Amino acid sequence: MIAKLIYGETCQGTLKYVLGKEGMRILGYGNIFSQGISPKFFENVLHFQGQRNATKNRYAHICLNLPHGENLDDRTFLKISSEYMENMGYGAQPYIVVRHNDTEHEHVHIVTTNVKEDGKVIGIFSSHRRSMATRQHLEKKYGLTPAPATKRKDPLPMHRLPELQFGMDAEKGTRYYLQDVLNNINQKHKVRSFAELARLVKPYNIEVRTTKNESGRIGVKYGLNNQKGYRTNFINGSEVHRNLSGPKLQKVFDIHSRSKLLPMHRKRLLKQIESTYDLFQTIHPNDLEEVLKDYQGIDIKLDKKENAIEGFTIHDKSNYVFRERELGKSIKIQERPDIFGNGNGNEPTQIDTGSEQFKLEVQKLIKEALTVSYLKSPERNGSLSEHIMTRKFGDIINNLESSNNYKFLERYISRDKRTEFRKALENAFPLVRNRLYQLETKREQETLENKFGLIGKVLENNIFDVGKQEGSVRLLFQSLGLKYHDNTLTYTNSNKHTVPVKLGKLPFPKEMENHVSSSFVRQNHLMLELLSDRTSENSSKLSASVFFLPMIFPKLYERMYPDYKECYEGMALSSYINYAERMHSSFEKSPKDYIEFFNAKGFYFEKGEKGLGVKSVYTTDSTSYYLPKRTIQYLNSIQDLDGTLEQQHRIIDKIVKDGSNDLKNLWAGHLMEKGLYQRVAFMLTNENVYPNLHREMIQHHMDNGLRKAVKEAMESKSTAEQNHFLRKSVYAISSLLGDRGVKSEEVYNGFKDELTDFTKFKRKGPSI
Template identity: 70%
Template sequence: MIAKIIYGETCTGTLNYIFGKEGMRILGYGNTFSQSISPRFFGNVLHFQGQRNATKNRYAHISLNLPHGEHLDNRTFYRISKEYMENMGFGEQPYVVVRHNDTKHEHVHIVTTIVKEDGKVLPIFNSHKRSMATRQYLEKKYGLSQAPTTKQKSQLPIYRLPEKQFGMDAEKGTKFYLQDVLNSINQKYKVRSFEELARLIKPYHIEIRQIKSESGRIGVAYGLNNQKGYQTRFINGSAVHRGLSGPKLQKVFDAHSKSKLLPMHRKRLLKQIETTYDLFHTIDPHGLEDILKEYQGIDIKLDKKGDAIEGYTVFDKSRYVFRTRELGKNVRMQNRLDIFGNGDEPTTIDIESKQFKLEIQKMIKEALITSYLQSPKQQGLLSEHILKTNFGNIVPSLTASKKHYFLERYIPKSQKTEFRKALENAFPMVRDRLYEIETKKEKEILENKFKLIGKVLKKGMFDVGIEKGSVRLLFQSLGVKYHNNQLSFANSNKHTVPVPLGRLPFPEHMEKYVSSGFVRQNHLMLEMLSEQSSQKSPKLTATAMFLPMVFPKLYEKMNPVYKKQYESVALGSYVKNVERMHAPFEKSPKDYIALFNAKGFYFIKGDKGFEVKSVYTDNRTSCPLPNRTSQYLSSTPDLTEALKEQQPVINGLVNDGRNNLENLWAGNLMERGMYDKVAFMLTAKKVYPNLHREMVQHHMDNGLRKTLQGAITRKSSIQQNRVLRRGIYAISSLSGDRGKKQEEVFNGFKDELTDWSKYKREGISF
């Protein structure tokens, strides 16, 4: 199901459209004194309530669309619409649900107002994100097909044409259709002229007529051709929408045309396309779309006149649209007949070209790095790995790469052997050059670590003085070690920096492997606390929250002043990074609070807005939320009660001993789809994830249950099976209420992984 929301200042045209459609059916009204009122009466009610506030986005037009072939009866579609409105916060507003049957896919239109009876405005913060979560919730509840979550091609879908008749006026759907298409085009592309706009809207059967008055004022009118060869009368742009008038559009076009970034985008595209041409010996014009998309990530559309290809239009990621004549003479097909003028010859790569040799070198470089990163045990530095790697070692990484697949597809069969030889011949030179680059980079990194350690010790961030011998904790957290008055990387002795500290005891357990990701996050965190970081530095991720779990002895010795700074920054980074994980489940501000509560985070309201705290940090530590998020949470109905409801959840986690970062880490692994590691933590370490039951249920359905099934199958002893079953029970307790009754049901399991339905009433919701 696809849900779409449009906010506007008026509702008359929208109501005329949805009520004027032939074959329309009113499924019901929401929050009106009767279901027997007329459309005109409802329009008056909605109009007068919306006019009680001067906000521009007074009215909301929502459409719920099913995919082709999916059917719902009127009663079910109305029930889904009601639930959608309730979850979106419109449940107490007057609204109408109208079903149309003018397209192949079934859909309803809902019109309402965000202005309440008292003249105040409903908060519509994050409404599109909430709509996504509500849509996914309803899809699952009613067994509907899921809407695609991946981005589609840059070309807009062809909108449905309203049913038109000769002489139709704007009130019968034409105006609404024009608004829909024109607004979508102007949002998707940075249009620079009326001529360009005319080309972009031509597939939607819309024509533009420009009018210039005696005073020089530019006007514009839009006409619509229907399927029967008739044409609607031209409608003035300002009558279609205030933002679609000639002067308003001209202002926008001028701003886009004068942008300082425009020449940069044009130059980049020109280089990318010329590079593509340099790689090929011949190109079949019909295959250019796929080649540019796969090789350079450029979206184009061929300009055809009949069967002849006249050129192509580029739909750039910058939202600008370019024709080939704007980019340069060298990229026009007519000027490159050496590539495009070879009749029916297939597309082939020129293996003698300079660009091909460069691609070979890039591919080998990527394979060398990939083979290092994917090795089960990364022994030594990248430079050391490069030095001892031969061509045969990287062949699996080479053949698995997308670039290899792309090149091999367009190399003639007779030249496959030469392709392999070219790779082998280029390998020594690429390896030696990459070795030099990485060696220089590693030396700089080690020196930077040395300088950072000095600054951390000088500022006294940690109580790890040399005399106590615990400075080794700081070394380990930064991925370095100390030996014989020299500092080197923890996994290599290749590079050293002299550091005369004397003899320091290093227990064997300090040499254990620490993930490079955690070392990197710790380095970034210490740089920030020591004020060495810059705006160009990589940003902290949610992983920063778990540094005390990975380096417990070091963070136990952290200076309280810096610890408070760290906890505040880590809280902010975690919340910012994890919000996107919650998006599919967050239907309201209450959900926002509940999803974080389940993870051990809670919110307090202060004079300057909301702050977030956690059970994993000092109670005095907090992080302010952005102003927009504070406004979003403030829109929660019965906010005081909602904040009070946090306490039992947070207290429950603390009382159960789940105020440990390992519990949060288990939930983080589950969200990232690392189900094997989650199963290990549940069974071997008996660590249960802190995660909302709805999210737990989602991951159980998404593969976690299957992973646990596989784990049980692999185990042979009765004792190991019992441990795994307890882990599964722990998961079930997260997705339902816990209690004695539930434990009794668990003890009676006979087939825990095949039939969950008989236990649902007892509180286990798998």
């Protein structure tokens, strides 16, 4: 199911279109005292309520579309529409649900107002994200075909064209189709002119005409013409949608045309395309689309007229659309007969193995294979430079052949030259290896010296209470991926590079941390840089994993001084909240969901002097992250926000009481969200760690593969271990697996709380 939302300042035109469609059926009204009222009466009610506020987004037009071939009866479609409106915050608003049958897919239109009876406005912030979550919820509940989860990149479907005949009133058949196509085109591309817009909508049978009055004001009209007997009158852009009028579009086109980034995009594309031409000896014109896509990641479309190729259009990742002549004469097909022949040549596409560009590609392949062989090494002993010098050409063959770049080059090298290709790789290997070795050696030494300088700043600023006594400074060294031995500082996994540090015989602390991943070392390094400089300038580089540093380096972070701890927790909390918002987006149907999802993780909201702040059970009471203004407006749309905030304490107190306020519990949920189910299963079955995550999300991940991973983890344990484990937590695992058939004595376990006890839903639905 696809849901579309459009907001507007008036409702008369929308209702005229929705109610004026031939064959339309009114399925019902929402929050109207009688279902027997006339459409005109409803229009008056909606109009007068919407006029109680001066906002430009007074009214909402929503369309729910089923996939082709999917059918629903009127009663079910009305029920789905009502649930959609309830979840979207329109449950108390007047609305009308109208079913149309003018296209090949079944759909309904819903018209309502964003203005409430008291004159306040329903917040539309995050409405499209909430719509996505609501749509997915309804799809699952009613067994509907899911809409694509990712942004649509393929061309718009042609079957949306209304089935009308020549000369009929266009207002009854084309406005919604025009809105659909034109809005999608303008969202997908940064259009710069009406001529460009006309080219982009031509495949969808839309014609664009512009007009100019005496004052120079530009107008635009749209019509449909599929060249097969189906044609409509032209409609003024403002009648299709206020944002599709001539003046409004011209403003947008001017902004896109004046962008300072345009020259950069042109220069980049020109260089990429010229590099492609330099690599090839010949290119069959029909292969150019595939070649540029596979080699440079550039999307182009050949411009053909009667099977003759006249040029190509580039659909850039920047969302700009360029004709090849905009970039430079040198890349036009007609100007390069040395590669394309006469533009319609029959020469096969072949790489020039004698070109300089080919030699560069060979070197890039070897460099990539050497790096990948190190990253994929199970033990990864030593530094990258040490690894490089121990590799022989035969050691990287598998990495070479699995590379997409290698496959691309091999595809366009003639068979009689593939042996030459292999020899070119083998001959270039020693040179590339030595050059890469020198570069990595220099980089590794500079990085080590940088880490040494950072240690000095950390100690000078007294971020941690560490020193020579009891060897606690070693904890700081380890957190940066370093070790100390014989008055020198080296990398943890290599002794090749050293920095002299005269600390004498330095004892080891009672307990050192276990081995940690390089990703945590990088995040810790970045965090300590920010704390040392007392700045948040590069805080955007922090990932959500920075929140778990006290779990990875507990002995070190226990020694952090309070002032720095508060600063660290503030930045870490900000990074995690921003990450969690993205993870919640596909589940979040309302602002209450926003709060509940964070509550389940151990985060709660409080009103403060600076606005609405977020706190957690994992940080100190004084640490808060204050939400952006738009998010606060979104949460303020909850009718009883104070009551909702008060209800948080029941969940938060439960987490603390059950001892789930440990970062390991949040980490388990974090791994679950990342899809690392095997690691989560190990924590569940071996460490008795329960993920702090909302029940709805746990359900999703269980269905998505976690259930299978947990069962496999349990089966892999030895009989003795399994029996011992089952005596302690079999009921907890069963609650996650949805095993409600076992009736045994209830025992306390750390897995179950009010949000995760599935047993209380007995006889209310099918098993998980």
